[in-house]
Amino acid sequence: METILIVDDEKNYLVVLSAFLSGEGYETLTADNAHRALEILASTDLDLVLTDMKMPSMDGIELLRHIKEEHPDLPVVMMTGYGTVEKAVEAMQLGAFNFILKPFQNETLKQIVKKAVDAYSVLKENRRLVGALETKYHFDNIIGKSKPMQAIFDTIQKIAHTKATVLITGESGTGKELIAKAIHFNSPRRNKPFVAISCAALTETLLESELFGHEKGAFTGATAMKKGRFELADGGTLFLDEIGEVPASVQVKLLRVLEEMTFERVGGTRTIAVDVRLIAATNKDLKAEVEQHRFREDLYFRLNVVHIKLPPLRERSEDIPLLIAHFVNKYAREANKGEMTISPEAMRFLCNHRWPGNVREFEHAIERAVLLSKGNEITLDDLPNDLMSFADLEIPIDWQKLSNLPETLDAIEKRLIQKALSLSNNVQSRAANLLGIPRNNLHYRLKKHNLL
Ligand SMILES: Nc1ncnc2c1ncn2[C@@H]1O[C@H](COP(=O)(O)OP(=O)(O)OP(=O)(O)O)[C@@H](O)[C@H]1O
Numbered sequence: 001m002e003t004i005l006i007v008d009d010e011k012n013y014l015v016v017l018s019a020f021l022s023g024e025g026y027e028t029l030t031a032d033n034a035h036r037a038l039e040i041l042a043s044t045d046l047d048l049v050l051t052d053m054k055m056p057s058m059d060g061i062e063l064l065r066h067i068k069e070e071h072p073d074l075p076v077v078m079m080t081g082y083g084t085v086e087k088a089v090e091a092m093q094l095g096a097f098n099f100i101l102k103p104f105q106n107e108t109l110k111q112i113v114k115k116a117v118d119a120y121s122v123l124k125e126n127r128r129l130v131g132a133l134e135t136k137y138h139f140d141n142i143i144g145k146s147k148p149m150q151a152i153f154d155t156i157q158k159i160a161h162t163k164a165t166v167l168i169t170g171e172s173g174t175g176k177e178l179i180a181k182a183i184h185f186n187s188p189r190r191n192k193p194f195v196a197i198s199c200a201a202l203t204e205t206l207l208e209s210e211l212f213g214h215e216k217g218a219f220t221g222a223t224a225m226k227k228g229r230f231e232l233a234d235g236g237t238l239f240l241d242e243i244g245e246v247p248a249s250v251q252v253k254l255l256r257v258l259e260e261m262t263f264e265r266v267g268g269t270r271t272i273a274v275d276v277r278l279i280a281a282t283n284k285d286l287k288a289e290v291e292q293h294r295f296r297e298d299l300y301f302r303l304n305v306v307h308i309k310l311p312p313l314r315e316r317s318e319d320i321p322l323l324i325a326h327f328v329n330k331y332a333r334e335a336n337k338g339e340m341t342i343s344p345e346a347m348r349f350l351c352n353h354r355w356p357g358n359v360r361e362f363e364h365a366i367e368r369a370v371l372l373s374k375g376n377e378i379t380l381d382d383l384p385n386d387l388m389s390f391a392d393l394e395i396p397i398d399w400q401k402l403s404n405l406p407e408t409l410d411a412i413e414k415r416l417i418q419k420a421l422s423l424s425n426n427v428q429s430r431a432a433n434l435l436g437i438p439r440n441n442l443h444y445r446l447k448k449h450n451l452l
């Protein structure tokens, strides 16, 4: 329950306002002078101060100044009577959240109070998340409080200092390369090179020469000796990305390096020995590749000494608020925007989306939203509008009945309305806004679809 402090030298006002706001579900405290208000503030967690402007001894402006010194974010709403309106402008410049002219309707007060309290709770939530980020929910710059991510952090800590080969699997964009780097930079090899190579998109010969190097004249175009990635990574870590794409002939050579840590450059006869820690990654199901005889089983076992399986983002949505805080802060800082918040609708949307491109896609969406947002709040408008795909709507379409277009369209309409309602936390006016229809029209449709 949010706590509101009401400050006014007219005791009757305190009684009336306190009764009204309690009735609206707030906890209320009252002070009949500014000094008392500051005492209460010092010992209580408040969510809003509602203060009169004209008071003897210390007026509302002075009180506002004191509050802003200690609690710059706590919203303060000024109540100004006739003759003090110009003071209200000054109050706004000093950081008051809003002002309200006396006498006022309860409804007006209710709305202003709600806005202030909501904005503050969003800000506090954001703070809390940033605070959480600074503690245990990250490993280097890898964010995650979900069970699988915490287990992965544990694994990294346990195996980073060893030389064990690591196989990292996970869908595209889940953070495989990030994990590989974290292992390297938390290992005794951190001051030696971290060399990465993608095994896809290279022909067999090129891949071989990239990995093991070649001697001058080894093949047409080999005009000089070239060191391969194994040699370049000597003492450090070699990251073999998309290991599932390695052709059979290169798989044999890799197996030998893993077993003996020796190899020859292409076209060479001298055996070269290196000290390299190998980390491999793939978004394929490597075990299935083995079963289909597309990947050597012995190589698979050599690689799979430690297996880190990154879950897709949609299976760890509890990490999403932290990731939002992380990326919003990162990109707000880069864009020189101040502290930013995110509207509850946008937050819900981000948490519910399926994110087929995982953290990479998610990060881009946030980066874009930070740049697009007009004020300091990210809203639904700032999120890519192609994000919601029909797959997300999970519309039950009966293929037998596809010829009945009106029925199919009805099903789609129903799901869109349900989606809008869930995004707006069942607040019908917001859902109507999202759908771009008047509220009574939404009401009619809710009835039609039995959603009331
Ligand atoms: N848990 C996480 N916390 C913070 N950032 C993350 C996290 N996971 C991924 N990222 C970010 O998402 C982006 C994609 O990560 P990365 O390149 O490691 O994915 P990947 O699994 O290697 O993808 P691909 O299979 O497409 O190569 C990077 O910018 C990375 O910093």
Ligand SMILES: [Mg+2]
Pocket (backbone or CB within 6 Å): 176, 177, 241
């Ligand atoms: Mg990658």
